[in-house]
Amino acid sequence: MTERSNTETMAGRDDAESSARPGRPIHISGYDRKGRDFYATPAWVTEALLRHVRFRGRVWEPCCGTGAITTVLQRHGYEVTSTDIADHGFGTPGIDFLGCGAVPDGCRALVTNPPYGDTGSHRGQEKSPAAMLRFVEHALRLTAGVQGQLALLVRFQWVAGQRAAALMSAGPFAAVIALTQRICWFDRGADTNAAQHHHAWVVFDHAHPPGQPPALLFAGADRPRPQGEPPRTAP
Template sequence: MDSTYNLNGGFKPTLKRFADLQGPDYFPTPEWATHALIANEQFEGSIWEPACGDGAMSRVLETTGSPVLSTDLFDRGYGEAGVDFLKADHVADNIITNPPYNSAEAFVKAGLVQARCKMALLLRLAFVEGANRQRTIFAKTPPTRIWVFSERITFYPAGAVQKGSGTTAYAWFVWDKQDMGKTEMKWLPLGYKSRYSAKGVKEAKNPMLFR
């Protein structure tokens, strides 16, 4: 367990990752966050989403045209259930997922073994901090690129009304096995949130709304 994700004995952000720890409850990744990744980072070959939930991220990844394997430890109505990523021996060209906070470091270590080409993990920007991660991850296998979200991601329980804005900064951490050794920090362009939100999709399908 990653102890640096605790604040006064509670996980943070409390609501989101406390639900993850309980198993059946989960907070799907907003589709626009995945669109932002694939628009700025190229992935060639197969993709494995090992914490697929209800398929929110997998469905976006499938738009790349690459074969996508979707698995999850729990049965959330999508992909193959009962697959523990940390114990699986499957190998894919690329691994892309939003790991549970309490298993983030373990996902990094496992993914570096199971990904042939690239691994991209959606993590709190604060993941760059911490003496333990510096020793066990960053000093040995630093990410190639960190794509920082300028727009805040808000995670909602499945089926909840989406309103308000998150207060936690997130980033895509990308390990490219063909370019390891140094880290480049980049900022994702603005606009993905509005373009791929429910409102943005509706406008894109109805050009009259732009007139």
């Protein structure tokens, strides 16, 4: 799930039921979803990324929503350019990431919660994983132009998919940061069965040494970095 409106979604309850294979059990959270599937990324998720990765220069958040990821990045001293296809009262609205031909001036890293789930986007829009794959491929092309870095929050099972594996094998894949706690996307997530998926950050770095294997790292919400300890740069 994601915090955005141009954005990732799991299909709605009706879509899930109609598209399931016969005899396959359906998991329903029982919690009413917000319109257009807009959910902010919890701060601990971005904090987990920053415990392992140091970004070089200004960061672009192209699906900024209300600024959940941006706020954490800024708190850690990063300058951030925040854009979104929709207007949520934060950043620069009306910017379609897939229509951008380059990263904003001065940016050398892209950090975001991509706009597609594993079951599809908004009603009437194309389904994942093809849409998700195009998003990642476009992000890699843009960051390649500045020899930059790319960090994307994805469901962990996406990493094991054939399309993702082919993409990561061919690209400057630097690290997977597995989140050891599941993300509750709802305000009452702790009181429901909504937190049903594992997530991870996948990190690409166009300066990653060719042939060097990516790192497998772990992070959760329960281990803050000691004061004064610098973040680790993903190998």
